Amino acid sequence: MDLKSILPSRLYEIIDRVELTSKQIILLSVWDLKKLTNLNKDDILILKHIVSQNCSQTPVNGNDIPEETPRIPTGCKSIDKLLNGGFRRGTLTEIFGESGAGKTQIAIQAAALSYATGSVFICTEDLFPVTRYNQICEYYLKNKTYGENVFIELLTHPQELISCVKVRLPKLLDNNKISLLVIDSIAAPFRCEYTNYIQRAEELKDIGDSLINLAQKYNFAVICINQVTSSFDESDDVVPSLGLVWSNMISYRIKITKTNEMLKHNSRETNVRSFTLVTSPETPSDTAKFIITENGINEI
Numbered sequence: 001m002d003l004k005s006i007l008p009s010r011l012y013e014i015i016d017r018v019e020l021t022s023k024q025i026i027l028l029s030v031w032d033l034k035k036l037t038n039l040n041k042d043d044i045l046i047l048k049h050i051v052s053q054n055c056s057q058t059p060v061n062g063n064d065i066p067e068e069t070p071r072i073p074t075g076c077k078s079i080d081k082l083l084n085g086g087f088r089r090g091t092l093t094e095i096f097g098e099s100g101a102g103k104t105q106i107a108i109q110a111a112a113l114s115y116a117t118g119s120v121f122i123c124t125e126d127l128f129p130v131t132r133y134n135q136i137c138e139y140y141l142k143n144k145t146y147g148e149n150v151f152i153e154l155l156t157h158p159q160e161l162i163s164c165v166k167v168r169l170p171k172l173l174d175n176n177k178i179s180l181l182v183i184d185s186i187a188a189p190f191r192c193e194y195t196n197y198i199q200r201a202e203e204l205k206d207i208g209d210s211l212i213n214l215a216q217k218y219n220f221a222v223i224c225i226n227q228v229t230s231s232f233d234e235s236d237d238v239v240p241s242l243g244l245v246w247s248n249m250i251s252y253r254i255k256i257t258k259t260n261e262m263l264k265h266n267s268r269e270t271n272v273r274s275f276t277l278v279t280s281p282e283t284p285s286d287t288a289k290f291i292i293t294e295n296g297i298n299e300i
Contacts, residue, residue: 014039018037075109092215097255112140113140122153135294181220186242228241266294
């Protein structure tokens with residue numbers, strides 16, 4: 001801020017001589033300013049008033065806030081309703097559950113529906129499920145070209161994941177627009193390689209910070225699929241892996257459960273699954289039910 005342009009010349013000469021900044025003028029007490037400048041109390045109050053008026057930001061109301069960028073839908077109406085339209089850009093969402101619950105199915109369908117805006121799919125456990133991806137795309141997208149804007153990476157080591165997120169991914173984003181990044185799974189590289197849990201926590205925080213910063217800079221949603229571990233708490237049988245440090249990095253936590261309830265679909269019995277929004281900064285915890293069919297995930 002140019003103090004010379006807003007202060008009376010008499011006050012500015014004194015402030016300039018003692019080399020006070022606008023921040024110091026606002027934060028220092030009247031008594032401190034009096035000792036530094038030899039100004040009287042009335043002059044100091046005038047000085048503080050002028051500087052604070054010119055430093056304060058213009059207040060805005062809800063009507064002035066720009067509309068949010070469209071979210072990333074899952075294609076399942078009940079789940080999208082629970083998520084206020086889909087996965088939110090600029091945030092990190094964790095999906096956890098036992099093996100076979102349907103975590104990857106949700107991520108694949110979200111990636112398929114992001115064909116026009118691009119997606120990145122980082123696999124750490126197995127090869128990218130190309131056949132299933134094509135099956136879902138053929139149902140939802142019909143004759144559209146859907147493979148051009150999906151970028152796939154396969155890696156298994158923690159250092160490879162760190163290098164991918166911190167080096168290769170930013171280079172990709174500088175030249176290509178995406179709306180969704182999926183890591184399937186975030187836990188796999190870290191569960192077998194480490195006995196030093198302090199180092200693991202530091203590296204997870206580094207990855208989480210990098211993902212959030214990139215998501216906000218390039219305006220895309222991040223989905224991290226997580227494994228589960230046994231719980232000693234009688235209230236639940238499994239909890240997400242990776243501990244408290246990782247839990248503090250995520251904005252949304254979703255639990256997928258394969259229930260014992262059966263539903264008949266196209267003459268075949270299939271398990272009903274639950275999609276539970278465990279934590280969210282904007283909506284209360286709630287649950288939606290869905291089934292997995294040959295065409296993807298469907299509400300019931």
